[in-house]
Amino acid sequence: MTESHIVFYDLKLPNDPNFAWSPNTCKTRFTLNYKGIPYKTVWLTFFEVHSEIPKLTKSDRMPTIPVIVDKLHGDKVVQDSWEIAKYLDEAYPDTPRLFNNDLGTQLFFYNYCTKNILLQVFKLVLPNLLDKTGDMREWYVTSREAMFKTSLENVMGDPEEQAKILAGFLEPIGAILKEYPYVNGQQVACNDIMLAGYLHMLFVFRPDLFDTIVLNNQKSGKHFNDWWKKMEKYIKQE
Numbered sequence: 001m002t003e004s005h006i007v008f009y010d011l012k013l014p015n016d017p018n019f020a021w022s023p024n025t026c027k028t029r030f031t032l033n034y035k036g037i038p039y040k041t042v043w044l045t046f047f048e049v050h051s052e053i054p055k056l057t058k059s060d061r062m063p064t065i066p067v068i069v070d071k072l073h074g075d076k077v078v079q080d081s082w083e084i085a086k087y088l089d090e091a092y093p094d095t096p097r098l099f100n101n102d103l104g105t106q107l108f109f110y111n112y113c114t115k116n117i118l119l120q121v122f123k124l125v126l127p128n129l130l131d132k133t134g135d136m137r138e139w140y141v142t143s144r145e146a147m148f149k150t151s152l153e154n155v156m157g158d159p160e161e162q163a164k165i166l167a168g169f170l171e172p173i174g175a176i177l178k179e180y181p182y183v184n185g186q187q188v189a190c191n192d193i194m195l196a197g198y199l200h201m202l203f204v205f206r207p208d209l210f211d212t213i214v215l216n217n218q219k220s221g222k223h224f225n226d227w228w229k230k231m232e233k234y235i236k237q238e
């Protein structure tokens with residue numbers, strides 16, 4: 001067995017341990033898969049994120065995951081999926097690259113996906129996610145309502161309407177995939193990994209909607225379908 005270079009902290013649902021679902025951590029999982037860097041997952045619940053992560057980061061920054069500890073480079077700790085992607089490109093230069101002197105445009109696309117795609121996917125999967133929060137449900141509802149400054153019912157809104165909005169946000173990306181095999185053109189870039197991380201949450205919680213809104217989207221035709229098939233090899237647990 002290959003020895004893992006990276007310890008990767010992922011988010012565990014109380015009723016579903018060892019199940020990769022979190023969009024933020026999936027961005028890093030898929031990054032590690034794409035780069036072929038051997039890693040070991042440590043699964044934390046939301047409560048453990050708050051108790052364990054500050055011990056690693058030794059900072060008063062809000063504890064979130066993904067976090068990695070790079071055992072090959074002096075136990076370097078990196079927090080945040082975007083920072084981790086940039087770090088791994090530098091620390092492991094012999095692995096497939098995610099950036100090619102295009103940080104600004106990739107950041108623009110990443111922010112577009114976070115603001116639009118991730119938010120819409122979250123609204124659509126929220127009832128399914130809540131069903132899996134087990135004894136953390138009360139904490140989860142209270143903390144998310146504080147984050148959104150409104151009730152989760154308001155956040156969810158009308159699912160049909162939310163699905164239409166998501167389809168609209170995907171449309172300009174479908175137009176890229178109509179012309180090119182990947183978001184940045186001929187090769188996988190960080191953009192593809194980030195987008196796959198966000199869409200993966202819809203795939204695992206609402207495969208029916210993933211099928212209609214993403215894979216068989218009326219406007220984007222089969223282009224997302226072709227892209228997802230190419231990305232599938234990076235969308236796996238170690």
Ligand SMILES: N[C@@H](CCC(=O)N[C@@H](CS)C(=O)NCC(=O)O)C(=O)O
Nearest residue numbers: 022024049063064065066080081082
């Ligand atoms: N921008 C950050 C977002 C990280 C994030 O929000 N992670 C969530 C898990 S999906 C978290 O750790 N949340 C802790 C909490 O909500 O208390 C990234 O991309 O790494």
